[in-house]
Amino acid sequence: MALCDQGYLCDICGLDVETIDESDLYLRYVLGEVDPELLHVTQERHIRCNPTLAQFVVADGFEPVVIEGFFAKANLDPQFVEEEEARVTRGYHRLLVLPGSGLPLTEYMLPEVRSRWQTAPPESRAGSAWLVSNSVSRAEVSELPGQPL
Numbered sequence: 120m121a122l123c124d125q126g127y128l129c130d131i132c133g134l135d136v137e138t139i140d141e142s143d144l145y146l147r148y149v150l151g152e153v154d155p156e157l158l159h160v161t162q163e164r165h166i167r168c169n170p171t172l173a174q175f176v177v178a179d180g181f182e183p184v185v186i187e188g189f190f191a192k193a194n195l196d197p198q199f200v201e202e203e204e205a206r207v208t209r210g211y212h213r214l215l216v217l218p219g220s221g222l223p224l225t226e227y228m229l230p231e232v233r234s235r236w237q238t239a240p241p242e243s244r245a246g247s248a249w250l251v252s253n254s255v256s257r258a259e260v261s262e263l264p265g266q267p268l
């Protein structure tokens with residue numbers, strides 16, 4: 120196997136993450152949980168191999184993931200579960216339409232995630248300045264304090 124293929128192997132089960140709609144990494148990126156700067160150096164993982172997040176995907180064609188224990192949906196606050204299901208499922212549906220959409224990587228995130236980052240006060244969006252303005256140079260960005268999230 121070519122060395123360049125290694126980055127697409129799931130770090131849990133070791134199998135290929137073949138398509139974007141089974142990628143936990145891209146799901147979390149779409150949800151605004153992965154720093155764009157770190158996207159290409161973060162290990163791939165199947166959505167199903169991250170069951171604490173996967174349990175919130177409620178979609179046709181996606182076999183429900185059920186876990187037990189402290190982080191199981193059954194043991195979480197029902198309102199939180201409802202909000203997480205809505206949020207994560209929206210992200211999953213976005214993954215399904217991304218292939219062939221022609222969108223650049225910078226626009227993969229859910230619209231409300233992007234606008235949240237864009238309307239955040241400057242000190243909290245330093246790492247996401249690339250989303251706001253292409254005219255900000257890397258040097259300027261790296262000198263801004265703080266990190267999003």
Ligand SMILES: [Zn+2]
Binds near residue numbers: 129131132133165168
């Ligand atoms: Zn896996």
